[in-house]
Amino acid sequence: MSKVDDKRLLVKIATLYYQDGLKQAQIADKLRLSQSQVSRSITRCLKEGIVKINVVQPPNVFIALEHTIQQTFSVPNVIVVDVEDNPTDHTIKRAIGSAAAYYLENSLKKSDLIGISSWSDTIRSMVDSLTPGKIQAKGVIQLLGGVGHNGNIQATILTQTMADILSCPAHMLPAQSIEQSVDEKEKLLNTSGVSEVVAMFDDVNIAIVGIGLLEPSNLLRNSGNYYDKTTLKMLADRGAVGDISLHYYNASGVDVLEPSENPVIGMTLNQLQHCEHVVGVAGGIDKVEAIKGALRGGYIDVLITDRVTAEAIIRR
């Protein structure tokens, strides 16, 4: 059989298969071949470029960018949303929040126990974008203390709102974010109300976390729940580039504090690494190094960010 005839046969098979939608068995029957031959021929068509499959990339969808980040940092999934070229902080948070809401609404299972790190504007924006009643969860649990001594209840409200939207119980963490001392923390960890919630951390399926800078976010600053200048200086000296739930890590993603020196009540970085599914939401040029650190630390399973930040992440 000549090479041309061979090729013609391949084209014929490919046409019948892809254009006419025949099953391999039908084609085999028609052309007096075995089904396996047809299967092999189709494979060959793909390899030899007789059949071309292309995925049309609509503008403002950035699969390639996502792919690059996934490869570079070994993150299972990255979602990049479109923003204009000089986005405001607010625009970014809205875009990411909306994408995160979409992601959650399409992937949440009723049996999921969701943990949220409550001091993030982006997560707040996500909650705003969620459609109440559309999906359910098993529960929402606060991954970081949020009842400030100065009567701040923002974080609690966020958790409760989300639980309402998902028609499930909310589990609050009745503690400050940062306790006075490690001793204080230990004591609190043994009080009822705190201990039950902390014990649930290991059951959290999905953790939704923001990624923060050394500089505290607006929400945090207003709450008074953040480290004092001296400690911040110390963290900076140890190379901290960002935080997740107030646990600071360096450029390689390593926690800069020993457990014994950490006064924060909340899910630890170590626990996060063992959590089944961690969704990290963060965007903005200033957060690039913080995000990279989080990725390197292997804390994130899905990164949701904006185009401009994503482009900055892959630039060295």
Place this chain on the structure above:
Amino acid sequence: MSKVDDKRLLVKIATLYYQDGLKQAQIADKLRLSQSQVSRSITRCLKEGIVKINVVQPPNVFIALEHTIQQTFSVPNVIVVDVEDNPTDHTIKRAIGSAAAYYLENSLKKSDLIGISSWSDTIRSMVDSLTPGKIQAKGVIQLLGGVGHNGNIQATILTQTMADILSCPAHMLPAQSIEQSVDEKEKLLNTSGVSEVVAMFDDVNIAIVGIGLLEPSNLLRNSGNYYDKTTLKMLADRGAVGDISLHYYNASGVDVLEPSENPVIGMTLNQLQHCEHVVGVAGGIDKVEAIKGALRGGYIDVLITDRVTAEAIIRR
């Protein structure tokens, strides 16, 4: 939630499946979906044209056939595509459309102004096979009126779709195909909207035209844009064997109507002869005489047809 997010997910799934070769189960796992969802999404991608599968007809399989037609009719180029022995009309149109798309994608320059005669199933099929974003053009212009009195906008849509695929402006011809009378036509030719477009006909580099029978095509019949019985009879009496853009010619390829009796707004046969590059797409045994006429008239620079029709063309 938003349409963009929805599409983004589809594109991502399609990319992972077709480009990265992941199994549906792996994708489901990665994106936290069920395998069924992934399968259904892929089907949707195919249906919505997010994924395009093209079977490339290897060129020059029928060199002898092509060569004979070129010699016999002095056509610069003939492309013959393979079809089975008793092809359905639909099969033929798809095969030719796909070959035409391939031809276009490999020969179009960014500076080309493309004219399409909009009432052809084959051209529609070609447009379906084009991959959006793969190539660009300067513009797409409608060579034949397409706004029917009965609200028909098919032709307009085809032009617009093609322009979108080629990322270029579309130039519509806001007129019916066949006007009430020659007077009516003259009047319309002077209205703005029509005159600008008609003036561009001479700048068209590449005209893509179907070749029609005296009997109107399905598309035309449905639109109501065709001659009445009496006129058709008259055309037949004058020996009309086929048409290009509703301009009818006889077996020798000579226009059967004087300019003064022609109520059609669109590129004339004379203009077509002077057009740099005319691609004629047509197939089917019933079209043999119409195709021969078009070839004899010297209207076609590239004929794209199917094997069975080609064989019939060279049989006397």
Place this chain on the structure above:
DNA sequence: TTTTAGACTGAATAATCATTCCAATAAAGT
């Protein structure tokens, strides 16, 4: 409000496809 039709979902299963295995044949080397 209740009803009904339609649209989704995921689990299970049916259908389809890819691959393995082995025998047969052909090509190349000794």
Place this chain on the structure above:
DNA sequence: ACTTTATTGGAATGATTATTCAGTCTAAAA
């Protein structure tokens, strides 16, 4: 001429994908 090695074909099998089904939810209609 006779191995040896490579290639090919097809049945059986294992893997993957599409579809069905039963249940849930939504939204329109009564």
